[in-house]
Amino acid sequence: MAVGTQAITVRNLSKTYATRSGAVAALERATFSVGEGEFVAVVGPSGCGKSTLLKILAGILTSSSGEALLRGTLIAGPRKDIGVVFQSPVLFPWRTVLDNVLLPVDVQRLGRARHEQVGVDLLTLVGLKGFEGKYPWELSGGMQQRVAITRALVHDPAMLLMDEPFGALDAMTREHMNLELQRIWMERQKTVLFITHSIPEAVFLADRVLVMTARPGRLLDDIRVDQPRPRPLEVMNTPVFGAHVRHIRNLFNVQGRIDG
Amino acid sequence: MKNMRNVAVTLAIFAGSLGAWEAVVRAFEIPIFILPPPSQVAMALYRGIASGLYINHLGYTLLETLLGFIAGSLLGFFLGTAVAMNRWVEFFLYPYIVMFQSLPKVALAPLIVVWFGLGLTSKVINAALVAFFPLLVNTMVGLKSADEDRVSLMRSLAASDRQIFWMLRLPNALPFVMAGLDVAMIFALIGAIVAEFVGAQRGLGMLIQSMNFNMDVSGQFSILLILSFVGLVLNRGIMLIRKRVMFWDPSEKRAIETSPEEAAPVAGRAVATPAKEGI
Numbered sequence: 001m002a003v004g005t006q007a008i009t010v011r012n013l014s015k016t017y018a019t020r021s022g023a024v025a026a027l028e029r030a031t032f033s034v035g036e037g038e039f040v041a042v043v044g045p046s047g048c049g050k051s052t053l054l055k056i057l058a059g060i061l062t063s064s065s066g067e068a069l070l071r072g073t074l075i076a077g078p079r080k081d082i083g084v085v086f087q088s089p090v091l092f093p094w095r096t097v098l099d100n101v102l103l104p105v106d107v108q109r110l111g112r113a114r115h116e117q118v119g120v121d122l123l124t125l126v127g128l129k130g131f132e133g134k135y136p137w138e139l140s141g142g143m144q145q146r147v148a149i150t151r152a153l154v155h156d157p158a159m160l161l162m163d164e165p166f167g168a169l170d171a172m173t174r175e176h177m178n179l180e181l182q183r184i185w186m187e188r189q190k191t192v193l194f195i196t197h198s199i200p201e202a203v204f205l206a207d208r209v210l211v212m213t214a215r216p217g218r219l220l221d222d223i224r225v226d227q228p229r230p231r232p233l234e235v236m237n238t239p240v241f242g243a244h245v246r247h248i249r250n251l252f253n254v255q256g257r258i259d260g
Numbered sequence: 261m262k263n264m265r266n267v268a269v270t271l272a273i274f275a276g277s278l279g280a281w282e283a284v285v286r287a288f289e290i291p292i293f294i295l296p297p298p299s300q301v302a303m304a305l306y307r308g309i310a311s312g313l314y315i316n317h318l319g320y321t322l323l324e325t326l327l328g329f330i331a332g333s334l335l336g337f338f339l340g341t342a343v344a345m346n347r348w349v350e351f352f353l354y355p356y357i358v359m360f361q362s363l364p365k366v367a368l369a370p371l372i373v374v375w376f377g378l379g380l381t382s383k384v385i386n387a388a389l390v391a392f393f394p395l396l397v398n399t400m401v402g403l404k405s406a407d408e409d410r411v412s413l414m415r416s417l418a419a420s421d422r423q424i425f426w427m428l429r430l431p432n433a434l435p436f437v438m439a440g441l442d443v444a445m446i447f448a449l450i451g452a453i454v455a456e457f458v459g460a461q462r463g464l465g466m467l468i469q470s471m472n473f474n475m476d477v478s479g480q481f482s483i484l485l486i487l488s489f490v491g492l493v494l495n496r497g498i499m500l501i502r503k504r505v506m507f508w509d510p511s512e513k514r515a516i517e518t519s520p521e522e523a524a525p526v527a528g529r530a531v532a533t534p535a536k537e538g539i
Contacts, residue, residue, distance in 0.1 A: 058416045077420040090409045094431045094508040106427065107417045135508050 005071065007159055008034040008057065008190035013066035015052050025216035029066065032210055032219060034159075034193060041186055041194045041206035043248060050195045054163045056219055057193065060086050071158060077260040080108050081191075083152030085162040089144035091136040097123065097147055098132035104155040115154060122150045125184060137222025142173040149184065159191035166201070178204055182230055200236060203244045211251050220251050296371045296478040305482035314464075314486060321452055321463040322490065324380060329388020329448035333441060335388065336395025344394075344403035345425065355395065365390045366454045373459045383463065390451035391444035398440030402433025435509065438502040445494045453487070 015027040021051060027049035034040045044050050055153050056059035056068055060077040068075045083104070091100045098119050104117040123129060123156045125191070126146040130191055136144055145165055154161055165181075178201060202209045211221040225244060227235060235241050278298045284290075285297040292300060308314040342349045343357070369386050375455040376382035406429045414424045456465025464483050 055412075058412075058417045059418075060412055078415050080418050082414065082416070084416040086409055086413065088409055090413045092408070092410070092428070094433070094434075094506075103413075103427075104417050107414065107419045107423055 005036050006069075007032045007036045007038065007071060008032075008193065009072075010057075011054075011069075013053070013056065013068055014064050015049065015056065015061070016064045020056055023131040027056075027063075028216040028218045030063065030212075030217065030219050031066075032222065034191060036190050037191055038207050038208065040208045040210060041196060041202035042210045042212060043199055043202040044212030044217060045197055045214045045252065046197060048212045048214050050197075050212060051163055053217070054084075054161050054193065058082060058161055080155065081158040082159045083155070083157040083162065085145075085148050085152045085165045087164040087167045089136070089141075089148040091144055091147060091248075093136050095136075096132065097128065097134050097136070097139070100136065100147055101150045101154050103151055108155060110155060118156075119150070119154050122146075122153055125187065126150050126180065140173075142169055142177060145169065145177065146180070149181070153184075153188065153190070157190070159193065160193045162192065164196055165194075167198075173201050174201070179233065180213070181205065186229060199245050199248045202243075203241060203248070204231060204233075204236060208245070209248065211248055221243045221248070223248065279307055283389070287479035293475040293477050296481060300478040301355045301481040301485070304476070305485060308479065308482055313467075314483070317462055317464050317467050318486060318490070320458065321382075321449075321465065324383035324452040324455075324463065325387055325449045325494070327380075327384045328389075329391050329445055331384065332388035332391030332448060333395045333444050336392040336440070336444070337399050337437065340399025341403060342394040344400045361393055361397070365393070366451065369451075373455060377462055378459050383452045383460065386455035388449040391448040394440040394443040394447060395437070398436040398443075399433060400439050402436025403429045403470035405436070406432045430471045434505055436496070438505060442495065442498050442502070446491055449491055449494065 004155050010033065013027060014025065017024045017026055030049075031171070035139065036102045042050050056063050057070070057075060058073050059082075070079065073235055092103070095103070098116070101119040101123060102112060102115060104110075105112055105119075119161065120129075120132060123132060126149060128143060128150070130140065136147070139147065145168075149165070152162075166177045169177060182205060186205060194205060196200070206225055208222045209221075210219060210224060211223065212218065213220050223244060227240065262358060285295055296304075296417045305314075339353075343353055344350070366386075368389060372386050372389070373382045376385055406424075410428055410432075411424065414428055419427070453465035453468075454465070456463040457469055458464040464487060468480050468483050471477075471483070
C-alpha cells in the first residue's frame, strides 16, 4: 500500500471515564498512524478501549488528553468525511433499504437525486441488487450489515471506521462477510480502521494489526501482514498466517500473566 | 376452512350464552328491573333506535368524545414533546405531572361541570383531561427511547439535534404515540360519559342516568350495548390509522389475524409497551 500522507494520526491519546467508583482509564497514551488507503485492524480483549478509540475518531466522544488528526486536521467533532459501521446494523425500520443507505445523503443534504444511483450501484456491489425497496425486517442479519456498510460508503467518505461489524453474525456468515469486505475494500480503496476481538479476522483482513492490552487500553504491538490480495479463505491455513495469529495470541497470554 | 370453523364456534358460544341468560332469567323469575332477559334488551334497543332517540344522543356523546380526544391528544403530544426535549421544561413541569397523574381524573368531573356548565364544553374538557395523560406519557417515553446506537450513528454523520428529532426520535416514538392514542380514544369516551352522569342535558350518559331513575334496566343494557359497539368502532378507527402510519412495522402485518392460534403472538407484539395510565 502506498503510505504517503497519513489518513489518521493519533498521538498520546487517553480517555478516562468518571464513574461512581472513581476514574476509569479506558485508553492510555495510544500513539499510531494509519496511511492513506491502508486497512488497519485493532484487536484486543473486551473492554480494552477499542470502541472508545473508534468513538473518539468518529468525533462523538472527546478525548481526555492527546490528539487525533484526520488527514492532518484535528478531530473536534463529528465529521462528514467518515463512514461508521457499528456492531449492530443500526438500520431505521421505517426506511427502505435504499432510504437507509441514503441516510447520510439526507442528513448532510448532498442531493438525493445525484446519490440515488450511487446507492443502487453500491447495493449491487455488496450483492443486494433488487432489495432497494425492502424493509430491514425482511433481511437477514448478514444482509442488514451489508446495508450498513453500503450506508457508510454512500457519501464517499475518506475513511471507514468499523466497530466489530461482524461480531453478531454466525461463523459461516462472518467468513463470507470477511471476503465481501475485502472485495469491497479492494474496489473502493478506502482507508479502513477495523475493530475486532477475533485475531484470525484481523490477520485475514488487515495490512497492519494493532494489538491492544486489556484496560486501560495500551498499544502492545503493530504487526504488518504482508500477504498478497485478494486473500482467499485458505490463507488461514498457511504457516505464515498461523504464525501471525500465534504471535498475537502469545502477546495476550503474556499480558494475562502480568495482570495475574 | 379453519377460519369458517372458528367463526361457527364463536357464533355458537355467543348464541349459547344468550340462550342461557334468557333461560336463567325466566326459570328463576328474576324481576325485569334487576336483570332483564336478552329479548327485553333487544326490544328496548329496537325501540330506542326506531324512535330516533338513541341516534340523537349518540351523536352528541360522539361529538364530545371526539373533540375531547383531539384536544387532549394534541395537548398531551405537544407537552410530552416539550418535556422530553427540553430539560428545563422537564425539571419544572415534571413534578406536577407526576402529582396530577396519580389523581383519578374522573374525580374532577363534578368540579368541571360546576365551572363549565351543563353543555358541551364541560364534557369536552373532561374527556380531554382523561385522554391527555396517555399521550403525554407515551410521547415522552417514545421520544426518549431512541436507541443509543442510532443516536450515535446520527451524531457520527454530523446530524443536528433538529435532524435527530425529525429523522430519528419522532418516527421512533410513533409506535408509542399510537399506543397512547389507542388508550386515549377509549378514555375520552369514559370521560365524556362520566361528565354526562354528573350533569348534562343530552348524551347517552345522561340517558343512562335518567333510565336508572325510572328503573328502566332494559334500556340501560341497550345503551351499554351501543357504548361498547361505539368503543369498538373507535378502537378500530385508531387501528386503521396505526396501520397507515406504521406501514413499516412487521407486527402490523399480523395484527389482523383473529384465529386463536395466532392470537398469542399478536398479543405479544407490544413493540411499544405503552405506559399504563389510570383515569
